Amino acid sequence: MVNVLNAARELMYREALNEALKEEMDRDDKVFIMGEGIAERGGSYKVTEGLLEQFGSKRVFDTPISENGFTGAGVGAALTGMRPVVEILFVDFTMLILDQLINQAAKFRFMSGNTARVPMVLRTQGGVGNGLAAQHSQSLEAIFYHIPGLKLVMPSTPFDAKGLLKAAIRCDDPVIFIEHKLLYMNKGEVPEEEYIIPLGQADIKKEGKDLTIIAWSGMVPKVMEAAEILMKEGINAEVIDPRSLVPLDKMTIINSVKKTEHVLIVQEAVRRGGVGSDISSIIQEEAFDYLDSPVKILGGLNIPCPFNLNLEKMVVPQVEDIVRAAKEVVYSE
Amino acid sequence: MVNVLNAARELMYREALNEALKEEMDRDDKVFIMGEGIAERGGSYKVTEGLLEQFGSKRVFDTPISENGFTGAGVGAALTGMRPVVEILFVDFTMLILDQLINQAAKFRFMSGNTARVPMVLRTQGGVGNGLAAQHSQSLEAIFYHIPGLKLVMPSTPFDAKGLLKAAIRCDDPVIFIEHKLLYMNKGEVPEEEYIIPLGQADIKKEGKDLTIIAWSGMVPKVMEAAEILMKEGINAEVIDPRSLVPLDKMTIINSVKKTEHVLIVQEAVRRGGVGSDISSIIQEEAFDYLDSPVKILGGLNIPCPFNLNLEKMVVPQVEDIVRAAKEVVYSE
Amino acid sequence: MKKNTEDFLVSLYTTMYKIRNFEEQAIKLYRQGHIRGYFHPYLGEEAIATGVCAAMDGKDYITSTHRGHGHCLAWGADLKIMFAELLGKENGYCKGLGGSMHIADYTKNNLGANGIVGSGVPIAVGAALGISIRKEKQMVSTFVSDGGSNIGSFLEGLNLAAAWKLPVLFVIENNQYAVSTRIEDSTAETELYKRGIGFGLESVRLDGNDVLEVHKIAKSFIERCKNGEGPFLMECVTFRKSGHHVNDPGLYLPKEKVDYYKLHDPLLIGKKHLIELAGLSEIDIVEIEKVAMAEIKAAIDFAIKSPEMSEENFLKFVEEY
Amino acid sequence: MKKNTEDFLVSLYTTMYKIRNFEEQAIKLYRQGHIRGYFHPYLGEEAIATGVCAAMDGKDYITSTHRGHGHCLAWGADLKIMFAELLGKENGYCKGLGGSMHIADYTKNNLGANGIVGSGVPIAVGAALGISIRKEKQMVSTFVSDGGSNIGSFLEGLNLAAAWKLPVLFVIENNQYAVSTRIEDSTAETELYKRGIGFGLESVRLDGNDVLEVHKIAKSFIERCKNGEGPFLMECVTFRKSGHHVNDPGLYLPKEKVDYYKLHDPLLIGKKHLIELAGLSEIDIVEIEKVAMAEIKAAIDFAIKSPEMSEENFLKFVEEY
Numbered sequence A, B: 001m002v003n004v005l006n007a008a009r010e011l012m013y014r015e016a017l018n019e020a021l022k023e024e025m026d027r028d029d030k031v032f033i034m035g036e037g038i039a040e041r042g043g044s045y046k047v048t049e050g051l052l053e054q055f056g057s058k059r060v061f062d063t064p065i066s067e068n069g070f071t072g073a074g075v076g077a078a079l080t081g082m083r084p085v086v087e088i089l090f091v092d093f094t095m096l097i098l099d100q101l102i103n104q105a106a107k108f109r110f111m112s113g114n115t116a117r118v119p120m121v122l123r124t125q126g127g128v129g130n131g132l133a134a135q136h137s138q139s140l141e142a143i144f145y146h147i148p149g150l151k152l153v154m155p156s157t158p159f160d161a162k163g164l165l166k167a168a169i170r171c172d173d174p175v176i177f178i179e180h181k182l183l184y185m186n187k188g189e190v191p192e193e194e195y196i197i198p199l200g201q202a203d204i205k206k207e208g209k210d211l212t213i214i215a216w217s218g219m220v221p222k223v224m225e226a227a228e229i230l231m232k233e234g235i236n237a238e239v240i241d242p243r244s245l246v247p248l249d250k251m252t253i254i255n256s257v258k259k260t261e262h263v264l265i266v267q268e269a270v271r272r273g274g275v276g277s278d279i280s281s282i283i284q285e286e287a288f289d290y291l292d293s294p295v296k297i298l299g300g301l302n303i304p305c306p307f308n309l310n311l312e313k314m315v316v317p318q319v320e321d322i323v324r325a326a327k328e329v330v331y332s333e
Numbered sequence C, D: 001m002k003k004n005t006e007d008f009l010v011s012l013y014t015t016m017y018k019i020r021n022f023e024e025q026a027i028k029l030y031r032q033g034h035i036r037g038y039f040h041p042y043l044g045e046e047a048i049a050t051g052v053c054a055a056m057d058g059k060d061y062i063t064s065t066h067r068g069h070g071h072c073l074a075w076g077a078d079l080k081i082m083f084a085e086l087l088g089k090e091n092g093y094c095k096g097l098g099g100s101m102h103i104a105d106y107t108k109n110n111l112g113a114n115g116i117v118g119s120g121v122p123i124a125v126g127a128a129l130g131i132s133i134r135k136e137k138q139m140v141s142t143f144v145s146d147g148g149s150n151i152g153s154f155l156e157g158l159n160l161a162a163a164w165k166l167p168v169l170f171v172i173e174n175n176q177y178a179v180s181t182r183i184e185d186s187t188a189e190t191e192l193y194k195r196g197i198g199f200g201l202e203s204v205r206l207d208g209n210d211v212l213e214v215h216k217i218a219k220s221f222i223e224r225c226k227n228g229e230g231p232f233l234m235e236c237v238t239f240r241k242s243g244h245h246v247n248d249p250g251l252y253l254p255k256e257k258v259d260y261y262k263l264h265d266p267l268l269i270g271k272k273h274l275i276e277l278a279g280l281s282e283i284d285i286v287e288i289e290k291v292a293m294a295e296i297k298a299a300i301d302f303a304i305k306s307p308e309m310s311e312e313n314f315l316k317f318v319e320e321y
């Protein structure tokens, strides 16, 4: 677990992200940001507030609604020495830019025989919440996870969000940085001093011995709640947040599995073909003999997200579902 | 195993596809096809040869290079009663059309409360072969596999290709139909009589008892070769080709696993986050107690495809790799 | 003034009035917590949907945008079923699964609102492609705003429709803003009809707040579409009478523009038509408005009282996926 | 005729000659099995890359297309390293990992060919965006053909560059075909420069086979780009002297056009310039050609003898992913 240094200050997730951008833009004048409504308006979730004032309209500016075009512009700027941070309002809209991410950004370094680099961060936001319905509620990290050449980061706390965004901006490869729409107002400790969280280091959000629960992004707070309930019922869960899915900190996961011998993976994305399946397959290949029961994946239903709020709750794992699934895993023997 | 009826005739994969299109266009005048160079030129792989002559330019026509636009046009035509078969030259280029496939086609039925249907087939082609390099050699089925509302078909033989394409065209939901660039000239028996292969039925390409090898599309011929070699070495592998990945015939897979107790999944796509991971996770959740050794996934390397032909061979499983992996699984105890 | 002109002008005004008040009532319901999620009011742009749809017939098709209530109503939607959808009820147009951004009526050729800017355009082109293959006398109108006119989906769609000579009417609702982004900041050529010309479409620019002007031009283009002369593009200049969505106060909108469009309101212009061209009195108009308002109130009542889909019914949907 | 004009005309001709013969020799190598994969010759279009790149300097940038050898050579690529890349050798520009469709030289601001039609355009816009942020006196030329002018990437890129006033020169190599698809079948407005006008760019159409005409207009646009007046668009009308790729006989190309362009060949026109404007004799020209050809032959030798990347070295790449 990365130290929270001598922190005292509490920030919201969105404020932590804002600080990361500010610090990195201050440090390196090659860093600039663009996206829809990010300048004067400060972004839909206020992550970019105040940056226009501080850094001016050459480095903080709004884009037309041309997601594919301006993402490609980010790639081109990155290829020629800049460090763009491109914002796409919803991860759902990244479906318009995958040519630039998958066929271009992810491939240049390799196709050029290591002579080109694309140090770009693609910030976006996903997950279910507040009745935004089928086209604004997806969790699509599995798509990026599958593509060699892309890094993939999904922070769950203000502390992680800041440290990882700074690392992402300094990374020389394209990083897909996915925030969660329900986390922006969450508060947490963030030190005043500068810190960076290297990509590829999982965080043990809670130590435990009876089962390993792996979760990321918006599922982490729910899993932490469930872990408290489980504790009262005599099950001491270890909660692991990989924080970056690519690179994935397999070691921390495997070590935990060896200790607890039971695994539950909780993902908000639909169950079929999610990142959880891959983590399950890795655990299985690398720690088969330690497993006391099958790795269980609790995922979203295989269906688009409904508009109606009561039904919306049914499609992604809730605290009670996590508690139930954890018990199934532990008592399955 | 679906009966090959009283077949005698041999057709190439591309001819079988051509016949399927011809028969369905003949049967239903709502079926039409569009894509780049598919009309007069008959398609890059000759799948659509002769269709312009038979059905005329209203139902067989070339599109401008506007993949997103003409795929969307397919969706709109499908929504209003037509049955378009849209061709995208390379699965790599589907990265330009995912908004129409994922945010639109896959969602309409659900978002409309079951009042809209999108009976469209998206034919495309993927896989490694012939030095086409990083932007024309990907295997991206995992992306479609993860999206509720899409069906996903990847035939490996002429017989399957024909029967499944006919089923896809009759399906009332959007179907992603991915062919393999190295299969078009492969020959196989295809009966003269009409037949349809329902989506969701795996085919046991070879029965066996010592281990289950699961593979689809371009990997199937390689696995069959490997299975012969293994046979000589005393390992009798059962080879399962799911043929359609969505819907997935879990039953056939699980039953085989219960019999053989050893599983190898062979996929051409990069290992990380591929469909194999999900199949592994399913086997693990549903047949854990039958497994004698971990489910092994032999996949493509986590790297884009190199141009150089000798290096190209290294990034996807070859027959020797499959033989080696199968032995590892069987002798792992 | 002929009787049918009067009826026609009354029906245009009634539609605009219903859209205006549907939105205002729905905003109240939103504030009360009855409606959730995204809600983009069509306030101030009523003349466009009204003028265009009045020139179409029920066999034609429309595709709409994220700001889709106006198109839906102008197309003839039932107020009750619309409110029910916005409230997430099972008897709504999409059984409460779609909501404001996905409202549609496939049984009546309304191919729906769309949460992805521009993505309705290729879909409209495809509906027209089907028409052309079937050789039918139908056409499709597709709506998009200035912001959406910068996205590939729209631009590719323009070219495809023109290359294939399809019966599509592209309607740009140029309200000069995309959320808070001014049109001057998103393009160097703010006269958007010129894009149509670049792709070989006959294209015009007009006052989008004058329902009669919109209707006149739409009517001619729509007829010509049905005669195989399509596609066409009309850029209707207009302005949002509110923020981008229900929670946006729109403080960035310049006062002069807001003031100008307060006077140049489509409903004021529609009223003027009623008085000057159809000879109605203020009292006649109040009467028309009363009837419409009563219908709206009854629809709200209906929607509030309607049940949501049960978990059981929802799970049946899930099974099919 | 001044000496420096002569030198300049000779250098233009030499570049065109090298491109022509690079392609012809590479096609032979392809037929012999030395080159694999896709190979799209730039035959017949030599004047465009040559004229444009001659007006740029080494601090500027280019992005190219799937038909990228001409741009690469006109930009000043080393023939040896180019052939080595096409042959998949480790000392090629991309170590044999990229090949024809991905040839690039990032160390010299050549951002490369691209296997996805149109996708180089937004990348060029981004390079120009970087220039504008850094406030430098550089510019970017981006190439695309008629087929590629129909895709969203190109169209969005045009608008972005214009909205942001970026130093980009869009060069449409209108060779009238996309594989076998005639331009008339892919758009209703075949004068493609009009698309630029729709987005507010100063745009022209010209003879793309006359290297001097291309160069003159490119030079003026490029200078104006560096003075902050960009972007610009030039549509260069040209024709493929061969099939779409090396295995396509191009039988669908109409005989009249083929015949016309045989006479209107960029190299013939270039030769005419040398004779009429620089006072060279046929013998002088043969001399120039001999030198260039010797360089090409030597480069082929070099490439054939060069080694491929070892499996070991390749696996080091894999580790980083």
Ligand SMILES: Cc1ncc(C[n+]2csc(CCOP(=O)(O)OP(=O)(O)O)c2C)c(N)n1
Pocket: A036, A065, A067, A089, A093, A096, C065, C066, C067, C115, C116, C117, C118, C144, C145, C146, C147, C148, C149, C175, C177, C178, C179, C244
């Ligand atoms: C592709 C895409 N990008 C961004 C958004 C987020 N968004 C929703 S509405 C909107 C503004 C649209 O502006 P415009 O097209 O002018 O329509 P208007 O709101 O003015 O009617 C934006 C950016 C989206 N829904 N889809």
Ligand SMILES: Cc1ncc(C[n+]2csc(CCOP(=O)(O)OP(=O)(O)O)c2C)c(N)n1
Pocket: B036, B065, B067, B089, B093, B096, D065, D066, D067, D115, D116, D117, D118, D144, D145, D146, D147, D148, D149, D175, D177, D178, D179, D244
């Ligand atoms: C997005 C995309 N669609 C299709 C292709 C396949 N393809 C390669 S070149 C080509 C034709 C391109 O035509 P044009 O843009 O006119 O370029 P030209 O070949 O004439 O130089 C096509 C369709 C591709 N590479 N990328």
Ligand SMILES: [Mg+2]
Pocket: C145, C146, C147, C173, C174, C175, C176, C177, C178, C179
């Ligand atoms: Mg607008």
Ligand SMILES: [Mg+2]
Pocket: D145, D146, D147, D173, D174, D175, D176, D177, D178, D179
């Ligand atoms: Mg061309």
